[in-house]
Amino acid sequence: MNFHPRMQSEVDGVTVVGDVRLRFFEGAVADLWDVECEASARGEYVSHAPRLVTVLSRTGPGGMDVCASPGRGFERERASNPLIYVPAGLRVWSRIEDISALRHLDLHFDVGILARRLADDLEPGAIDEPRLMFSDDRVMALAQLIAAECETPTGLHDLYGDSIVCALFVALMRVDRKFSRTRGQLAPHQLRKAVEFIEDNAARNIPLDELAALTGLSAAYFCHAFKQTTGMPPHRWQMRARVNRAKHMLEASDLSLSAVAVGSGFADQAHMTRVFRQFVGTTPHVWRKSRKG
Structure with a gap:
């Protein structure tokens, strides 16, 4: 001690x-x-x-x-x-x-x-x-x-x-119960740490063990608890963070789609297009065009 x-x-x-x-x-x-x-x-x-x-x-x-x-x-x-x-x-x-x-x-x-x-x-x-x-x-x-x-x-x-x-x-x-958490969910401070880390490091591959270590949980338990808390597994949360980063780049710059894909952490343009469509319902090209009139 x-x-x-x-x-x-x-x-x-x-x-x-x-x-x-x-x-x-x-x-x-x-x-x-x-x-x-x-x-x-x-x-x-x-x-x-x-x-x-x-x-x-x-x-x-x-x-x-x-x-x-x-x-x-x-x-x-x-x-x-x-x-x-x-x-x-x-x-x-x-x-x-x-x-x-x-x-x-x-x-x-x-x-x-x-x-x-x-x-x-x-x-x-x-x-x-x-x-x-x-x-x-x-x-x-x-x-x-x-x-x-x-x-x-x-x-x-x-x-x-x-x-x-x-x-x-x-x-x-005199600590009172502040919230009622479903069994198996992450505590607020654990979720905050994990989400902030994913958002800050969305462009690179984040090992599950690295995320779990932030919360003091095993990788298997962390993955289950994260999904129980957010409704999606950590990997999908990271894909959503990459899509949000891609949206910002598409709207704020004139970079090519392939450059946006690499800059937001996707393997290539085809990978970005596939994941982007899952979350947004359209392709990056169509989304950019609609945003820029």
């Missing part, structure tokens, strides 16, 4: 008890902490990755506060399980009063991986919105499952933890 979160911190009155339990998941790094706190403990933190801090349990009658302004007065949070979401680069200050012990789970998110999994469903700017000292039963329940995985030396299959991390991120970012 290439994702290794870096965080700068200064703490006063907090002592780590035992070892920090660390787990790597697809899309996040989780670390589970047990700490002892003096009567008045403080901390200052900043990280290059967004993170969620979940207070799982605490001992003592007091409270705690986390804020993005060191000069703000102490606002004691009495909720039993506060959650703190801190965007990347945001410096925060914590204060703990009359709590002798804390157990908390920190989740550091690899936004690149999680955003790709959510495709176009993640709202722009959502990851940059701080949510300090809030409650959410669903996020808390998922965090507790992740903490249990951190405590288990071996844990269950990677898919289990990875799925919980993704579910927690969806709940945390």
